[in-house]
Amino acid sequence: MRLDQLPLNQPATITHIDWDGFESGAAQRLRMLGFDEGIAVEALHRGGLIAHDPIACRIGRMTIAIRRIHASLIDVATR
Amino acid sequence: MTTLPLIALTGNPNAGKSALFNALTGARQKTGNYPGVTVERHIGRMMLPDGRPAELVDLPGTYSLEPNSPDEKVTRDVIMGVQAGERRPDALIIVVDAGNLENHLRFASELIAQGIPAMIALNMVDIAERDGLTLDPARLSSDLGVPVIPTVAVRKRGVVPLKDEILGLLGKVAAPPKPLVGDFSERQRRARALAKAAILKETPARATSKRIDQIVLHPVFGPIILAALLFVMFQAVFAWATPFADAIDGGVTMIRNTVATTLPAGIIRSFIADGLIAGVGAVIVFLPQILILFAFILVLEMTGYMVRAAFLMDRLMAGVGLSGRAFIPLLSSFACAVPGIMATRTIEDPKDRLTTILIAPLMTCSARLPVYAVIIAAFIPATHVLPGIGLQGLVLFALYLGGIVGALVAALALRRSVTKGKGMGFMMEMPRYQIPMLRNLALGLWQRAWVFLKRAGTIIAVTTMILWALLNFPRTDPASGVSQVDHSIAGHIANGLSVVMAPIGFNRDISLALIPAMAAREVAVSALATTYAIDDQDETKRDQTLGERLKGSWSLPTALAFLAWFVFAPQCISTIAVVRRETNGWKWPLFMVGYLFALAYLAAGATFWLATALGL
Numbered sequence: 001m002r003l004d005q006l007p008l009n010q011p012a013t014i015t016h017i018d019w020d021g022f023e024s025g026a027a028q029r030l031r032m033l034g035f036d037e038g039i040a041v042e043a044l045h046r047g048g049l050i051a052h053d054p055i056a057c058r059i060g061r062m063t064i065a066i067r068r069i070h071a072s073l074i075d076v077a078t079r
Numbered sequence: 080m081t082t083l084p085l086i087a088l089t090g091n092p093n094a095g096k097s098a099l100f101n102a103l104t105g106a107r108q109k110t111g112n113y114p115g116v117t118v119e120r121h122i123g124r125m126m127l128p129d130g131r132p133a134e135l136v137d138l139p140g141t142y143s144l145e146p147n148s149p150d151e152k153v154t155r156d157v158i159m160g161v162q163a164g165e166r167r168p169d170a171l172i173i174v175v176d177a178g179n180l181e182n183h184l185r186f187a188s189e190l191i192a193q194g195i196p197a198m199i200a201l202n203m204v205d206i207a208e209r210d211g212l213t214l215d216p217a218r219l220s221s222d223l224g225v226p227v228i229p230t231v232a233v234r235k236r237g238v239v240p241l242k243d244e245i246l247g248l249l250g251k252v253a254a255p256p257k258p259l260v261g262d263f264s265e266r267q268r269r270a271r272a273l274a275k276a277a278i279l280k281e282t283p284a285r286a287t288s289k290r291i292d293q294i295v296l297h298p299v300f301g302p303i304i305l306a307a308l309l310f311v312m313f314q315a316v317f318a319w320a321t322p323f324a325d326a327i328d329g330g331v332t333m334i335r336n337t338v339a340t341t342l343p344a345g346i347i348r349s350f351i352a353d354g355l356i357a358g359v360g361a362v363i364v365f366l367p368q369i370l371i372l373f374a375f376i377l378v379l380e381m382t383g384y385m386v387r388a389a390f391l392m393d394r395l396m397a398g399v400g401l402s403g404r405a406f407i408p409l410l411s412s413f414a415c416a417v418p419g420i421m422a423t424r425t426i427e428d429p430k431d432r433l434t435t436i437l438i439a440p441l442m443t444c445s446a447r448l449p450v451y452a453v454i455i456a457a458f459i460p461a462t463h464v465l466p467g468i469g470l471q472g473l474v475l476f477a478l479y480l481g482g483i484v485g486a487l488v489a490a491l492a493l494r495r496s497v498t499k500g501k502g503m504g505f506m507m508e509m510p511r512y513q514i515p516m517l518r519n520l521a522l523g524l525w526q527r528a529w530v531f532l533k534r535a536g537t538i539i540a541v542t543t544m545i546l547w548a549l550l551n552f553p554r555t556d557p558a559s560g561v562s563q564v565d566h567s568i569a570g571h572i573a574n575g576l577s578v579v580m581a582p583i584g585f586n587r588d589i590s591l592a593l594i595p596a597m598a599a600r601e602v603a604v605s606a607l608a609t610t611y612a613i614d615d616q617d618e619t620k621r622d623q624t625l626g627e628r629l630k631g632s633w634s635l636p637t638a639l640a641f642l643a644w645f646v647f648a649p650q651c652i653s654t655i656a657v658v659r660r661e662t663n664g665w666k667w668p669l670f671m672v673g674y675l676f677a678l679a680y681l682a683a684g685a686t687f688w689l690a691t692a693l694g695l
Binding site: 023024025026028029030031032033034036044045046047048049051053054056060061062063064065066067069070 | 142143145147178179181182210212263264267268271288289292293296298299301386389390391393394397403428501503504505506507508509510
């Protein structure tokens with residue numbers, strides 16, 4: 001499953017990130033914000049009624065907002 | 080004179096660095112700039128436990144030492160000892176959010192490896208505890224090899240042991256920097272292992288912030304709450320400030336009358352009473368409104384709401400080719416475009432950033448408030464459209480909205496032309512909600528008030544004095560019946576300018592006010608005050624307020640066109656200067672000035688013609 005498809009409040013683990021799919025600089029920033037393979041993740045909130053974009057997710061003890069397009073590059077497995 | 084020891088505060092954003100800086104230095108702090116870059120330099124003075132003073136520098140909050148942004152480059156260069164305008168610090172306080180160890184320890188280890196005697200301030204331990212974390216500072220200290228002091232900066236807890244530890248650091252000698260081990264991911268993993276070892280007990284995180292976010296970020300209620308907050312903010316700016324503004328206005332009038340009655344009639348009395356006091360007084364009346372606006376913005380920032388607003392706005396911003404990140408600089412631009420444009424440094428994508436810079440002056444800054452306030456008070460009746468919703472507040476809201484809509488349209492146009500290209504998107508940390516500390520709010524407001532008063536005392540005083548001189552020379556013969564203003568140098572310039580301005584409903588007085596208002600928008604008000612003070616020499620009119628005089632000499636369409644002009648016009652030397660610095664050249668500031676003046680002219684013209692056609 002991809003992070004943008006993960007139901008809200010469903011604990012999951014990041015299994016793979018398509019680092020090369022990001023624009024230059026975006027992958028580095030994602031790493032700095034704590035995204036990595038093997039990390040626990042949980043989708044908390046979604047913006048917008050129709051687009052459901054962006055997504056606020058918990059990484060460790062932080063809440064990070066990312067766009068759907070980036071979330072779709074992140075594979076997760078539910079726990 | 081011996082140089083004082085220099086201590087640097089560093090750490091991730093949202094670690095509470097500034098709160099610790101305030102707790103350590105109190106009001107003894109200064110804000111400046113590093114030479115050649117627009118990174119703010121915050122420096123303060125603190126007392127060490129042995130009675131020696133030391134200098135404390137608050138470095139920009141960053142996520143790493145890799146120089147990706149100007150902020151990161153300054154932090155890196157200071158720590159390496161190669162930053163112009165700063166010595167290499169003698170000691171380093173690394174501020175770490177106790178509730179966020181996994182992420183903050185990676186940067187902390189990179190900083191420790193640089194060799195400067197360092198310590199960790201394990202900040203916000205109270206929130207971490209409430210959040211269900213039990214930490215082991217002693218374990219962390221032995222793992223990292225540096226002292227670790229738990230602190231709660233906003234409550235000044237832990238400050239005394241922290242200062243004792245600084246004393247210890249100052250006795251040590253800097254070691255040569257060690258190369259960083261492994262790549263970024265490896266370091267991150269090691270940091271997570273360090274964090275795990277230091278956490279004794281952990282329960283699931285952050286129930287409170289999540290519950291608040293469920294309402295605040297709700298797809299339906301979230302935007303409603305945001306719109307309501309902004310609406311209350313703009314209503315408050317008008318309603319709450321009135322008694323204070325009236326008091327200041329009364330004081331200014333009293334001083335002016337005292338000067339007018341004590342000094343002998345003549346050029347000097349005119350200079351002091353009509354030039355200096357009328358001009359500067361007309362601007363400082365707006366201090367209460369500006370402070371209320373800044374108070375709202377500071378509270379929104381301090382509570383953590385501002386980032387939520389960015390989340391809510393991201394979709395809309397994406398629609399015009401920007402990201403939610405641009406919302407924070409743009410909202411700050413409501414206070415002043417200069418810090419707003421400087422805040423665009425947090426936008427990594429260069430095209431996103433340039434677009435945000437170019438539209439930031441469209442956000443209604445506090446310098447426009449004096450202009451809007453005077454015109455609205457004079458021309459818009461103080462009636463209520465609905466209970467609690469005044470017409471004046473509504474017009475002000477419409478002006479703000481006009482700026483926002485203009486900015487969105489401009490962004491869309493820019494993104495398809497001069498700043499074409501794919502953006503990097505939106506990624507940002509959403510910190511926990513926090514109750515703002517009154518002390519930090521007061522300190523922030525005091526700094527803003529001081530900057531405003533300094534502007535009133537310098538730029539505004541000087542430009543009004545120059546205008547006064549231009550208006551008073553050459554002198555007319557009072558017997559000739561020729562108006563002093565018409566006869567003056569400024570009058571001649573304005574008469575020429577009004578050929579261009581007449582089609583959009585601007586009279587000579589407005590053209591006149593626009594000349595000095597090139598320096599700063601609020602000067603328009605003091606310029607009008609000075610012009611009318613000089614032209615109306617009879618005593619009964621002297622007691623009229625500026626608003627009453629304007630009402631007597633302007634039509635409603637002219638007043639509305641004047642308001643529309645100020646929604647767009649880029650009249651601020653400081654903004655143009657900061658755009659030049661941030662974009663490294665004259666190309667973009669000139670482009671910005673050009674497109675904004677064109678918009679201002681069209682908007683004022685359209686308003687004037689429409690209002691005239693409607694018979695207003």
